[in-house]
Amino acid sequence: MSSTQWKPNTTVAAIIERDGRFLMVREQTDDGVRLNQPAGHLEYGETLLQAVVREAREETAHTFTPRALVGIYLADKTGSDITYLRFAFCGDAGAHDPAQRLDDGILAAEWLSADEIMASAALWRSPLVGRCLQDYLAGQRASLDLIHHHLPG
Structure with missing residues (x-):
């Protein structure tokens, strides 16, 4: 690791279930096409x-209403000195805008069953895809009241 100060990359992920299926994205990455929950980086000045x-909307063209925190995950990216700190939320998908262009790199947003997702482990963006889904299916939920933001303005 370099001599500069190490900081984890803060990310968020949306676990969105409707009628027993989960809204997932197929995305083009440096490692090829990968499967992920709608997810991305926390930007300066915004809350989790x-x-x-924002990430759910940009990657799926669906509005998203978070209902609970499923978990907080810390994971190193294999073969690098990058660490991700992921906050996974579950909630509801709202309106879909079919005219909205999806974020760069997103090939498709699709509804998959838990079995289809678990059977696609070789395509996961990271092992956190499966872990977040397993925790959600196990009923792991924390109140959003646990999250406090102290941002200026």
Whole structure:
């Protein structure tokens, strides 16, 4: 690791279930096409909840209403000195805008069953895809009241 100060990359992910299926994205990455929950990086000045709502919209063209925190995950990217700190939220998909262009790199947003997702482990963006889904299916939920933001303005 370099001599500069190490900081984890803060990310958010949306676990969105409807009628027993989960809204997932197929994305083009440096490692090829990968499967992920709608997810991305926290941007300067936004709250975790604003970030997950934004990322879900940008990657799926669906609005998203977070209902609970499923978990907080720390994971190193294999073969690098990058660490991700992921906050996974579950909630509801709202309106879909079919005219909205999806984020760069997103090939498709699709509804998959838990079995289809678990059977696609070789395509996961990271092992956190499966872990977040397993925690969600096990009923792991924490109140959004646990999250406090102290941002200026």
